[in-house]
Amino acid sequence: MRIAQLGVGRIGTFHAATLHDHADVHELLIADADPARAAATAERLGAGARALGSVDEVFAPDAVDAVVITSATAAHAELIRRAARAGLPAFCEKPIASDLSGTMAALREVEAAGTVLQMGFQRRFDPGYRAAREAVRGGRIGRLHTARAITSDMAPPPPEFITLSGGLYRDCLVHDFDILRWVTGHEITEVYAIGANGGASFFAEAGDVDTAAVLLTLDGGALATATATRYNGAGHDIRLEVCGTADTIAVGVGPRTPVTSVEAGSAPGVPDPWTGFLDRFGSAYRAELAAFLRVVTGDLVNPCDGRDALAALLVAEACEVSRHERRPVEVAEIADRAAKPDAA
Ligand SMILES: NC(=O)c1ccc[n+]([C@@H]2O[C@H](COP(=O)([O-])OP(=O)(O)OC[C@H]3O[C@@H](n4cnc5c(N)ncnc54)[C@H](O)[C@@H]3O)[C@@H](O)[C@H]2O)c1
Known part of the structure; x- marks a missing residue:
C-alpha cells in the first residue's frame, strides 16, 4: 500500500516509523505544513519514505491508498473532509476537531461519502x-x-x-x-x-x-x-x-x-x-496502525470510528x-x- 502521513510532530514521527516498518506499506509519503519537517523525517527513515512539498499532493487522484492524519488538532477536521471527498480511508489522531460543529461537519461528510475513519484511541x-x-x-x-x-x-x-x-x-x-x-x-x-x-x-x-x-x-x-x-x-x-x-x-x-x-x-x-x-503506549500505537491497514484492505471492521470519537x-x-x-x-x-x- 501507498500511505500518506500528514503531520510529523511528536506523535507523527513515531507513527511514520511504524508505517515505514510495516510489511504492507511499500511507500510512505510524508507531508507537513512545515515541508522541512517532512523532508527531515523522510530522510531519517530512508528508502521507502518520500517527502511531499505540500499536503495538496496527497489528494491528487490515485496518489495514495489511505491517509494517516497526525497534524495539529486544528487541522484534523479539514484533512478528514478532504480524505472523504477523495474517497480515501483515513486514520486520524484524536480528536476529530476541538469543537462540536467541526466534529459534526467532518463526521457528516465521512458518513455521506461512506469512507473509513478510524480514530486514534490507542x-x-x-x-x-x-x-x-x-x-x-x-x-x-x-x-x-x-x-x-x-x-x-x-x-x-x-x-x-x-x-x-x-x-x-x-x-x-x-x-x-x-x-x-x-x-x-x-x-x-x-x-x-x-x-x-x-x-x-x-x-x-x-x-x-x-x-x-x-x-x-x-x-x-x-x-x-x-x-x-x-x-x-x-x-x-x-x-x-x-x-x-x-x-x-x-x-x-x-x-x-x-x-x-x-x-x-x-x-x-x-x-x-x-x-x-x-x-x-508504544506497542498500542503500533497495533492500532496495523489494525488500520487491515481495515483499509477490508480484513478488519473499524475498531474505533468517528461516532466513538463523537461520544x-x-x-x-x-x-x-x-x-x-x-x-x-x-x-x-x-x-x-x-x-x-x-x-x-
Ligand atoms: N493518541 C495519543 O496518545 C496522542 C498523543 C499525542 C498527540 N496526539 C494527537 O496528535 C496530534 C498531533 O500531536 P503532536 O503532539 O504530534 O503535535 P505537534 O505539535 O508535535 O505536531 C503537529 C505537526 O502537525 C503539523 N501540521 C500543522 N498543521 C498541519 C496541516 N494542515 N497539514 C499537515 N501538517 C500540519 C505541524 O507542522 C507539526 O509538525 C494532536 O491532534 C494530538 O491531540 C495524540
Missing part, C-alpha cells in the same frame, strides 16, 4: 485495557459500581501545543472517557467537572486548566471519577481501576507505575517509571460547560445541541 489496543474489558464483560467483577481513571502527564507539552489542543478535557481526558465506555460497555450520562491552574500561566491564558477532576455517572448507575494533570513529576501515570461486587481490577499498575507506597516495608521509589505516552468528545464538551457554569451537565444536553443541523 488504549483500546493496550493489553491491560483489553484484559479489563474482557474481565468486565465476562462477569468477573460482578456488578460494576465504581471506576477510577487517571491520566497524569509527567511534564506539560509546549505552550504552542496547548493553544491548539482544545484543552485538558478534550485533549487528555477524552482518552479516559473513551476507555471508560469501551471497558465497561456503559455510556457516560452526566458529569460534574472542576479544573485548576497551579502551573505555567500559558494554560490559563489559553482558557485551559492544567489539572482537572470529573465526577461521572454511567448508564446503569455506576459512578466514576477521572482526574488529569500536566504536572506529575513522578512519571507518566495512566491507570484505570474498575470495581464491582465480586472483584476490583486495575490497568496500568505494575513495576513502572510512578507511584511510591509509603507503607512500612515498601520499596523507596520506582527505579524506571513510565516517562511519556510513547513509552507507555467521547460530547463528554469532554459537557465537562467544559460544567466547569464554566459550575453545575452537573447531562451529556444528552450536549448531544441534543450536536444533533441540530446548525451544529455543522
Whole structure:
C-alpha cells in the first residue's frame, strides 16, 4: 500500500516509523505544513519514505491508498473532509476537531461519502485495557459500581501545543472517557467537572486548566471519577481501576507505575517509571496502525470510528460547560445541541 502521513510532530514521527516498518506499506509519503519537517523525517527513515512539498499532493487522484492524519488538532477536521471527498480511508489522531460543529461537519461528510475513519484511541489496543474489558464483560467483577481513571502527564507539552489542543478535557481526558465506555460497555450520562491552574500561566491564558477532576455517572448507575494533570513529576501515570461486587481490577499498575507506597516495608521509589505516552503506549500505537491497514484492505471492521470519537468528545464538551457554569451537565444536553443541523 501507498500511505500518506500528514503531520510529523511528536506523535507523527513515531507513527511514520511504524508505517515505514510495516510489511504492507511499500511507500510512505510524508507531508507537513512545515515541508522541512517532512523532508527531515523522510530522510531519517530512508528508502521507502518520500517527502511531499505540500499536503495538496496527497489528494491528487490515485496518489495514495489511505491517509494517516497526525497534524495539529486544528487541522484534523479539514484533512478528514478532504480524505472523504477523495474517497480515501483515513486514520486520524484524536480528536476529530476541538469543537462540536467541526466534529459534526467532518463526521457528516465521512458518513455521506461512506469512507473509513478510524480514530486514534490507542488504549483500546493496550493489553491491560483489553484484559479489563474482557474481565468486565465476562462477569468477573460482578456488578460494576465504581471506576477510577487517571491520566497524569509527567511534564506539560509546549505552550504552542496547548493553544491548539482544545484543552485538558478534550485533549487528555477524552482518552479516559473513551476507555471508560469501551471497558465497561456503559455510556457516560452526566458529569460534574472542576479544573485548576497551579502551573505555567500559558494554560490559563489559553482558557485551559492544567489539572482537572470529573465526577461521572454511567448508564446503569455506576459512578466514576477521572482526574488529569500536566504536572506529575513522578512519571507518566495512566491507570484505570474498575470495581464491582465480586472483584476490583486495575490497568496500568505494575513495576513502572510512578507511584511510591509509603507503607512500612515498601520499596523507596520506582527505579524506571513510565516517562511519556510513547513509552507507555508504544506497542498500542503500533497495533492500532496495523489494525488500520487491515481495515483499509477490508480484513478488519473499524475498531474505533468517528461516532466513538463523537461520544467521547460530547463528554469532554459537557465537562467544559460544567466547569464554566459550575453545575452537573447531562451529556444528552450536549448531544441534543450536536444533533441540530446548525451544529455543522
Ligand atoms: N493518541 C495519543 O496518545 C496522542 C498523543 C499525542 C498527540 N496526539 C494527537 O496528535 C496530534 C498531533 O500531536 P503532536 O503532539 O504530534 O503535535 P505537534 O505539535 O508535535 O505536531 C503537529 C505537526 O502537525 C503539523 N501540521 C500543522 N498543521 C498541519 C496541516 N494542515 N497539514 C499537515 N501538517 C500540519 C505541524 O507542522 C507539526 O509538525 C494532536 O491532534 C494530538 O491531540 C495524540
